[in-house]
Amino acid sequence: MKDQLQALFNQAIKQLKADQVIPAEHEVSIQFERTRQKEHGDFATNLAMTLAKPARRNPRELAELIVSALPSDGLITKVDIAGPGFINVFLAQDARYSVLNSIFEQGDRYGLGEPNSKQKIMVEFVSANPTGPLHVGHGRGAAYGDALARLLTAAGNTVEREYYVNDAGRQMDILAVSVWIRYLQAHDLPIDLPSNCYKGDYVNDYGEDLAKTHGQAHAISLEAYNRASLSRDQSSALTELKAMPEEVFEKQRKALNLSVDEFTEKFEKRFLEESLDTRIEFAKTHLGDEGFEVFFKRALDSILEDIRQDLSEFGVDYDTWFSERSLFDEGKINKALDQLKASGDVYEKGGAWWFKTTDYGxxxxxxVIRDNGQPTYFASDIAYHADKLxxxxxxxxxxxxxxxxxxxxxxxxxLEALGLDQEKLKVVLVQFAVLYRGGEKIGMSTRSGDFVTLRELREEVGSDAARFFYVQRKSEQHMDFDLDLAKSQSKDNPMYYVQYAHARxxxxxxxxxxRGIDTSAISQADFSRLKSDQENILLSLLQRFPELVQAAATNYEPHQITYYLRDLATALQSYYAATKIxxxxxAQRNAMLALCSATRQTLRNGLSIIGVGAPESM
RNA sequence: GUGCCCGUAGCUCAACUGGAUAGAGCAACAGCCUUCUAAGCCGUAGGUUACAGGUUCGAGUCCUGUCGGGCGCACCA
Known part of the structure; x- marks a missing residue:
C-alpha cells in the first residue's frame, strides 16, 4: 500500500520538478506513516515539510502544490493538508479490501518476502560454553536469536543458524579437571573440589560414572595430588602484591574504584586461578593426552548433547555446530596469526604475542598468545570470524x-587487519534477563551451579510462553522476567491472549x-459488506503486516511482532465480542468469515515468526 | 576513575529511526455471561518522558552537562 502511494506521489514530484518548483537535482524520498488518529486519514506524509527548504516555500503552500499535482487515482478518496504541512491521505473504501485477496492467495506466505531474494545471512547465537546446562540467561539469547533468524527468513533472506562451540581453551580444561576430581572423590580420595571448579551435580554424575566404568585407571595417591598444589610462595599474583609499593597499589585500586579489601581480593582470586592452572597442567601430564581426553570427552559430549536437545525442545535448531577445536586442528588459527604477524599487526612483548588493536581504535x-604458549580465546575468535566471513x-x-x-x-x-569487510559483521547485544519469583529476585552463577536452567524454565512455564516473554522485549533492554506471570494461564499473560484470539x-x-454452514466460498465474498469501524481497523492492521515484517527485520527487532500480534488479537477479540458472525x-456472514479467516492466517504467520505455536483450541 | 547501554503512568514495557493530543498490559475503580469459549468485552483514572541547557518549523528520539542504574575496563571466557 505504501508502495502504491509512493508511486502516486512520485509522479506529483516529477511534475513539480518539471515546473521548477523543486530543484530537479534534489533527491526526494517519500515517507508515509500510518496515522494514529482517524481524523488524520489512513496515511500521512511529511513530504512538504522536508521539501520546504530546497523549494524555498513554506510547507503548507508546497503541500497545496503537491496535492494539486497528484494524479487522480481510485486508491485515494480524499487528501487533506493539516498541521504544519502534513499531507493526510484517506483511502477509498474499496482499496481496503485488496488485502483480503492477498491473504487468501498467499496463505502461509502472506506478509513474507520472496524467499531467498535478499541477503545470505548467518545468525550466530547462544554459543554458551559447553561447561554446563543452559540457564535462563541463555534462554533470552536463544529465543531472540531464533526469532531473529525466523524474522530475517520471513523478510526474504537466506538464513543459517550457527552455534559456536567453545570446546577448546581453559574453561573446558577446568571442566575436565572438575570431572577428574569428582572421579577421585568417588574413589574416596579425601580432597575438596576447588571453589573455582564447576560444581554442578552433573559434574559429579560424570565423575561417579567414570569411576564405575574406568575403575582405578586414572586414580592417584593423596600425596601425589597434594604435591602438585601451588603454594602461596609460588604464586606470581601474591608475589606481585607483596612487592607492590603502597602508592602503586593505591593508584591501581582507585583506578578501578575498589575498596582495599576488594582490590586485595582480586589478587587472591588470581592466585586461585593460578592454582587451578597448575592443577590442569598436572592433570594433563599425569593422565596423558588420552587419559585427560577421557574426562574431557565425557563432559563435552554429554553437555553438548544436552544443550542440543534442550534447544531443540525449545524450538531452536541449528544448521551448524561450529567447533573451536576444529580451528586448531585445521591450522586456521596459526594461519590467521601468521598473516597478522606478516602484516605487522601482531608483535611479541614480554614472552607473549600481542595484537595491535589500538591501530584500529x-x-x-x-x-593473542600467552607467555605460556597458550592461545587466548581472542586468538580463536580472530580465526573464527575470519572463517565466517x-x-x-x-x-x-x-x-x-x-x-x-x-x-x-x-x-x-x-577482521579489518585481515583485509575483510568488518561492516559485514553485526553484533547485537542482549541483556540478561533478571528472574523474579513471588516478587523475589533469583540469582545466577554457572560455576557455583546455583541457577535456574532453561529446561526448568521450560518445564515450569512452557516453551511458547517463555519464548513470547523473552522476545517481547527489545534485545538491549534490561528485562525482568516474572516467572509467576509467564506461568499464569490468564489474561495477565499476553501469549495466551494472542493464542486465544487465534483459537477463537x-x-x-x-x-x-x-451448523452445516458452507464456508468454502468465503474468499469470493462481497467484501464491501465490511465497513464498520472495527472491520476497518482489522483491515488496516492486516494490511500493515508485510510492512511490519520488513521494518522489524531491518531493525533486528522481533519484539515488534509481539506488539503487533497483541494489537491484532485485541482488534479481533473486540470485533468478536460485538458481532454475532x-x-x-x-452475504454479510461470508464477508465477515473472510475477515476472520484472514485474521487467523495473519495471527498464525506472525506467531510462526517468533516461533510460538498457534493452537486451534485452548 | 574511564568506555558502552539504559532512565517513559504505581509496576512491566511500546512509540513506525525527528512528526500532530506520548500509547498498551498489569494493578485500581465501574459495568457486561440463557449468546460463535468470560483465558473475553466496554469504560474511568493515571505523565513536566530523571534533571538542566542546546540544535529546528517540530525532540521521548540528535548534541552538551548533571544525577541515578546496569555492564565492561585480564597473558578469563
Missing part, C-alpha cells in the same frame, strides 16, 4: 550477552461446520 593492545555470507550477525560489548572493537579490528477464529469455523445473513 581499541583502547589497548590485546594478547570467508564462507561468503553477506552479513554475519552475532547475538552476544551485553557483558561482551567491550569485545566488539577487537574482533572488528581483527478456529472455533468460529468449527461451529459453522457443525454466524447469525448474520449469508
Amino acid at each position: 581499541d583502547e589497548k593492545d590485546r594478547v 570467508e564462507r561468503g555470507f553477506d552479513l554475519a550477525i552475532n547475538v552476544w550477552g551485553s557483558d561482551h560489548h567491550g569485545y566488539i572493537p577487537r574482533v572488528k579490528a581483527s 477464529t478456529c472455533r468460529i469455523f468449527k461451529t459453522a461446520d457443525m 454466524l447469525d448474520a445473513d449469508v
